[in-house]
Amino acid sequence: MSTTITITINGNAVALPSDPRVSLLDFLREQLGLCGTKKGCDQGACGACTVLLDGEQRILSCLALAVQYEGRAITSVEGLAHDGQLHALQQSFIEHDGFQCGYCTPGQLCSALGMEAELRRGVPSYVTDDIGAESIAFSQDEVRERMSGNLCRCGAYNGIVAAVTEHHVRLHGKAAAGEAS
Amino acid sequence: MNPFTFARALDAQDAVRQGAAAGSRFLGGGTNLVDLMRETIERPAQLVDVSGLSQQIDERPDGSLLVGAAVKNTALAEHRAVRARFPLLARAIASGASGQIRNMATVAGNVLQRTRCTYFYDRDGAHCNKRNPGEGCDALQGVHRMHAVLGASSTCIATHPSDMCVALAALDAVVHLQGVGGTRQVPFTGFHLLPEDHPERETVLHPGELITAIEIPALAFGANSTYRKVRDRASYAFALVSVAAALEVQDGVVSDVRLALGGVAHKPWRASTLEQMLRGQPADAIHFEAAARAEMADARPLRDNAFKIPLAQRTMVAVLDGLVTVHS
Numbered sequence: 001m002s003t004t005i006t007i008t009i010n011g012n013a014v015a016l017p018s019d020p021r022v023s024l025l026d027f028l029r030e031q032l033g034l035c036g037t038k039k040g041c042d043q044g045a046c047g048a049c050t051v052l053l054d055g056e057q058r059i060l061s062c063l064a065l066a067v068q069y070e071g072r073a074i075t076s077v078e079g080l081a082h083d084g085q086l087h088a089l090q091q092s093f094i095e096h097d098g099f100q101c102g103y104c105t106p107g108q109l110c111s112a113l114g115m116e117a118e119l120r121r122g123v124p125s126y127v128t129d130d131i132g133a134e135s136i137a138f139s140q141d142e143v144r145e146r147m148s149g150n151l152c153r154c155g156a157y158n159g160i161v162a163a164v165t166e167h168h169v170r171l172h173g174k175a176a177a178g179e180a181s
Numbered sequence: 182m183n184p185f186t187f188a189r190a191l192d193a194q195d196a197v198r199q200g201a202a203a204g205s206r207f208l209g210g211g212t213n214l215v216d217l218m219r220e221t222i223e224r225p226a227q228l229v230d231v232s233g234l235s236q237q238i239d240e241r242p243d244g245s246l247l248v249g250a251a252v253k254n255t256a257l258a259e260h261r262a263v264r265a266r267f268p269l270l271a272r273a274i275a276s277g278a279s280g281q282i283r284n285m286a287t288v289a290g291n292v293l294q295r296t297r298c299t300y301f302y303d304r305d306g307a308h309c310n311k312r313n314p315g316e317g318c319d320a321l322q323g324v325h326r327m328h329a330v331l332g333a334s335s336t337c338i339a340t341h342p343s344d345m346c347v348a349l350a351a352l353d354a355v356v357h358l359q360g361v362g363g364t365r366q367v368p369f370t371g372f373h374l375l376p377e378d379h380p381e382r383e384t385v386l387h388p389g390e391l392i393t394a395i396e397i398p399a400l401a402f403g404a405n406s407t408y409r410k411v412r413d414r415a416s417y418a419f420a421l422v423s424v425a426a427a428l429e430v431q432d433g434v435v436s437d438v439r440l441a442l443g444g445v446a447h448k449p450w451r452a453s454t455l456e457q458m459l460r461g462q463p464a465d466a467i468h469f470e471a472a473a474r475a476e477m478a479d480a481r482p483l484r485d486n487a488f489k490i491p492l493a494q495r496t497m498v499a500v501l502d503g504l505v506t507v508h509s
Contacts, residue, residue, distance in 0.1 A: 020187035060281045063212045123259040126276045132265045148416035149279020
């Protein structure tokens with residue numbers, strides 16, 4: 001409590017907990033009251049706690065000690081909408097029934113945004129045919145493989161893939177969507 | 182989680198100095214250690230955060246790579262030189278864990294991750310020689326279809342869970358270490374230990390010793406390589422069997438081959454028998470099958486994991502066949 005070490009959450013600098021045992025997930029939910037980020041398994045198996053680090057890097061907040069992210073910027077689902085306007089991906093999830101109960105949705109949203117950044121950067125996946133290629137073709141197989149760390153117990157996967165695909169098409173055009181069209 | 186103090190290392194020397202304190206553990210991405218601490222299987226008195234140390238990937242003039250210990254798994258898999266020259270490594274990393282975990286996990290942390298044997302994890306309900314030496318192993322008569330068929334002992338049948346390490350074993354990587362006594366280098370294939378009578382000893386690391394880098398030597402035929410992972414579901418699951426392989430064929434004959442297996446042993450399993458048998462032999466299914474059979478000749482199945490032996494053989498043959506096709 002004495003020295004203030006801070007972390008930026010959705011654009012606001014806040015003091016980190018003094019107890020190093022506090023996970024980033026518990027810090028968001030219990031100490032900051034940001035309950036959008038969900039605790040599913042608390043052991044890195046379900047993806048419900050996914051948040052974005054330094055803009056577009058998706059990480060699991062349940063396996064992160066909050067103190068380890070001193071000075072870094074975290075975006076949780078609460079940081080996606082702007083001026084009362086849903087993020088375009090959130091809108092796509094609504095339009096494509098990308099959820100039923102909604103518990104996994106915050107993690108799905110943050111994960112999908114991180115995944116899109118990885119695709120843009122050319123990060124290969126296990127289903128990428130030409131791993132040496134400069135750019136990676138968008139496909140539903142790529143989306144399914146890259147989103148496999150986010151479980152949905154309602155089984156809204158088809159809606160999730162459709163929502164992510166539509167968001168990608170909106171950003172990059174239909175031609176870039178491969179088999180998704 | 183038990184209480185602990187948290188310190189950030191400024192550099193490797195500082196890390197080694199702080200890590201010398203009793204009960205100290207180095208913290209990388211935390212994807213395994215934080216989980217084990219929550220389960221109170223790991224109970225460090227102090228965490229020394231080394232995730233801010235070297236995140237460099239140096240391409241050296243001789244074609245080798247020197248990968249800083251704190252390089253994230255994603256960063257290594259997406260590196261241009263890795264994708265072009267060591268596709269087996271990029272594919273192995275991409276097959277492991279999830280996108281989120283690969284973004285957090287460091288290369289050294291991946292190497293040092295611990296088994297996912299459920300009896301090792303079940304601190305309150307199961308006996309485990311790795312967790313508590315001498316108390317017995319409940320996996321021997323338990324649910325063990327995921328467990329080892331090669332190099333296991335009567336004290337431990339756990340497997341090493343990493344995919345990346347299987348590729349590093351095939352690539353003859355070298356582990357760079359720093360301790361209070363100085364630096365040293367250890368061949369990757371000698372870094373992890375088989376369980377024998379001491380499954381609690383998993384590597385040759387000395388107490389307080391730090392991994393500073395992983396060196397990946399040049400491999401002329403590294404571009405003709407791949408990684409195949411067989412698992413219970415299509416993604417985000419540990420391997421039943423996996424194969425990392427690189428193959429060089431000239432005039433239909435195997436001039437050189439590298440192959441390692443995952444999911445079958447306490448450590449990434451370098452298939453030396455297969456490699457020796459295949460060099461100089463025709464690159465065809467008959468010879469691949471004979472070599473794969475010979476590699477698994479010493480396999481000892483448990484009640485429920487005998488399927489791994491033919492599965493490993495078939496996967497080795499399929500991977501090598503695929504590399505011949507790609508090459509010609």
